[in-house]
Amino acid sequence: MPANVSFEFERAKLEYDQANSPEAKLAALINMQRTAPSHKGGENLRKDISKKISLLKKDMEKKKKQEKRKGRGSSIAIKKEGVGQIVILGVPNSGKSTLLNKLTGIGAKVADYPFTTTKPEVGMMDYFGGKVQLVELPAIVDGSSKGKASGPELLSVARNADALIVVARNAWEKAVVERELLDVGISLNRKARGKESKKALFLDAFEEEELEALKERVFSLLDKIVVYTKKPGGKVEKEKPLGLPLHSTVKDAARHLHKDFEKKLRFARVWGSTKYPGQRVSKDYKLKNRDVIEVSA
Numbered sequence: 001m002p003a004n005v006s007f008e009f010e011r012a013k014l015e016y017d018q019a020n021s022p023e024a025k026l027a028a029l030i031n032m033q034r035t036a037p038s039h040k041g042g043e044n045l046r047k048d049i050s051k052k053i054s055l056l057k058k059d060m061e062k063k064k065k066q067e068k069r070k071g072r073g074s075s076i077a078i079k080k081e082g083v084g085q086i087v088i089l090g091v092p093n094s095g096k097s098t099l100l101n102k103l104t105g106i107g108a109k110v111a112d113y114p115f116t117t118t119k120p121e122v123g124m125m126d127y128f129g130g131k132v133q134l135v136e137l138p139a140i141v142d143g144s145s146k147g148k149a150s151g152p153e154l155l156s157v158a159r160n161a162d163a164l165i166v167v168a169r170n171a172w173e174k175a176v177v178e179r180e181l182l183d184v185g186i187s188l189n190r191k192a193r194g195k196e197s198k199k200a201l202f203l204d205a206f207e208e209e210e211l212e213a214l215k216e217r218v219f220s221l222l223d224k225i226v227v228y229t230k231k232p233g234g235k236v237e238k239e240k241p242l243g244l245p246l247h248s249t250v251k252d253a254a255r256h257l258h259k260d261f262e263k264k265l266r267f268a269r270v271w272g273s274t275k276y277p278g279q280r281v282s283k284d285y286k287l288k289n290r291d292v293i294e295v296s297a
């Protein structure tokens with residue numbers, strides 16, 4: 001470095017050395033370029049800075065493209081609510097909104113032209129008082145993973161979901177969605193090297209199926225149970241059950257109720273999975289779906 005650099009240049013150089021993101025590095029380099037000595041002795045330094053800027057820009061551009069391909073670039077996030085978030089996806093007109101309406105009753109628009117749904121539609125499915133968030137995504141098409149029809153943004157929502165429902169009327173529609181997901185690194189219901197595995201249910205929205213049975217299949221995607229609570233002498237809170245991971249114990253439930261509860265917990269009574277209603281159980285008792293628990297501290 002030439003000895004007679006300015007204070008501004010030195011500061012920019014320090015910023016460059018300490019920058020911890022490509023954006024910050026680029027900003028510092030531009031400052032260095034602006035404040036570099038303009039005399040003959042600074043020629044090599046100026047060349048070096050220009051080269052660094054051009055390489056960094058290329059690198060940033062490349063990363064951006066890669067991220068876009070992977071669906072990790074610009075993304076829309078849908079805040080999770082309830083026991084879990086399940087994303088509904090499928091090709092145009094496959095019946096996604098029909099299914100969403102069946103399960104949540106929100107009245108999403110259903111029409112016979114493609115791309116009726118233009119933005120994610122969110123509805124809550126009631127499962128014995130537990131609320132499951134269902135998100136219908138605008139249609140996935142052949143080429144979504146490569147950037148078509150806002151594909152990367154939509155597929156990033158699918159990546160963030162707890163589980164997926166693929167709506168398809170035939171094997172071809174199913175295959176399109178499976179392939180687009182695989183292209184962004186998501187494999188369905190199986191482990192594959194370098195892929196993230198997601199639980200998924202394949203459904204035909206126009207097939208007759210008893211609603212309760214259908215909801216049961218959807219809920220089971222989450223690997224969770226709902227557990228109702230009651231206070232000693234009180235009544236069962238049917239509307240706000242806890243949503244707990246499968247195989248949760250009485251201790252786990254207590255922790256969800258109150259952070260002090262876990263320590264203070266003396267015993268609990270359970271209705272449902274126990275041999276006798278209201279049976280006293282230990283802290284390590286494994287709860288089953290739709291049990292009622294009464295905790296005494």
Ligand SMILES: Nc1nc2c(ncn2[C@@H]2O[C@H](COP(=O)(O)OP(=O)(O)OP(=O)(O)O)[C@@H](O)[C@H]2O)c(=O)[nH]1
Nearest residue numbers: 092093094095096097098110111112115116117206
């Ligand atoms: N075969 C069949 N088609 C139906 C039935 N019910 C509705 N449809 C039609 O299926 C088409 C698409 O339904 P939607 O639920 O809007 O499909 P979608 O996947 O949400 O569509 P987009 O949001 O446009 O991608 C509409 O033309 C409906 O009229 C049915 O019971 N059987």
Ligand SMILES: [Mg+2]
Nearest residue numbers: 096097116117
């Ligand atoms: Mg729709």
